[in-house]
Amino acid sequence: MSLLTYKDRPVDIAPGETVLDALLRAGVEAPYSCRSGNCQTCMHRAVEGKPPEQSQKGLTDAQKALGFFLPCICEPTAPLVIAPPDDAGAAMEATVREITPLSHDVVRLRIETANFAYRPGQFLELIAGDDLKRHYSLASHPEEDPFLEMHIRLHPNGRMSRHVQETLSTGHKVHVAGPRGTCFYEGVDADQPLILIGAGTGLAPLYGVLRDALRKEHRGPIRLYHGARERKGLYLTEELQALAKSRANVEYIPATLDAGGDVAALALEAEKSRAAHSAIFLCGGEALVKRLKRDFFMSGASLKAIRSDAFTPAG
Incomplete structure (x- = not known):
């Protein structure tokens, strides 16, 4: 096997020789700038093999866990198979197993596919057509669930929303690609306070992270804040209340704007x-995530200790 x-x-x-120099010499159009490990422009991901520790200097624990490294300061001594950081690989076929309502405008979509490795809290690309x-x-949790679970908000004019509502049903085929994202529990100290804050379907990745933390026997306090515009916008309320009652270190705090509760202000x-x-x-x-990231940083939180999944509307 080739070393690279x-x-x-x-x-x-x-x-x-560094990985960056080898890529450039081979004609690969790899991005770079400082060539000294500071700007992170050249960052790639090891999909097989472990990058040298030095080549992950300055990266977050979540990035390190996913195999990200800096080619400009990486001189491998063991075989590495690498890919660009946003390369999600080929799309895989999946079968719809369940579509059920969670609230007035959110449905749970569960699909099954083979050999889709992910960490709870990551995201995937759902492909219902070439242009959808x-x-x-x-x-979902890969060690507990035989399916991939997504929480999909049903937007009145959303193309995917209409497709889920009007076309998809049990047994239908879709495709998925990924996973992506660094919003997962791995790398967290088990004794740290764990603060989970989300609004709307932002609960989905947090639910995965919470389950993973408990499976890994997180010992520090865990507080989950879930916000919505109205009471009817909250979901999984009974499950989360029951979970909080059964675990001494878990607290569930819902907040709705119609009751005067701003989840961001409350949590901060x-x-x-x-x-x-x-x-x-x-x-x-995106606005909620940016606001909280800024305010927690100003309150003394390290940016490395903040993991986020900002939702942006489809173009």
Whole structure:
């Protein structure tokens, strides 16, 4: 086996040569800038093999867990198969197993496919046609569920919403690609306070992260904040209340705007004194995530300790 493989193409690399230099010499159009490991422009991902520790300097624990590294400072001593950071691989066929309502405008979609490896809290691309593709976060757990679960908001004029409502049913075929994202539990200290904040279907990845934390016996306090515009916008309420009652270190805090509860303000006020020592997960609309990331950073949280999944509307 070649010491370096780019996707499925062997690349010659000389002893002491960096991965970036080998890629450029082989004609690969790899991006780069500083060539010293500071700007992270050249970042790639190891899909097989482990990059040298030095080549992951400055990356978050979540990025390291996914195999990201900096080719400009990577001199491999063991075989590596690498790919661009956004290369999700080929699409895989999946079968619809369940579509059920969770609230007045959110449905649970469960699909089955073979050998789709992911971490709870990551997201995938759901492909219903050549021109109908959307990203959805995963609420399922690969060690507990034989399916992939997504929570899909039904937008009145949304093409995927209409497709899910009007066309998809049990047994229908779709395709998925991925996974992507670094919003997962791996790399969190088991004794850290764990703060999970989401709005709307931002609950989906947080539900996956929460389940993973409990499966890995997280010992620190876990507080899950879920926000919605109206009471009817909350979902999985009974399951989360029951979970909080059964686990001494779990607290579930719902908040709705119609009852005067701004989930961002509520969570920040309650958690800012603990921000510097906590692992923080933020999921939902882009404005909410940016606001909370900024405010928690100003309250002393390390950016490395903040993981997020910002939802952006389809173009």
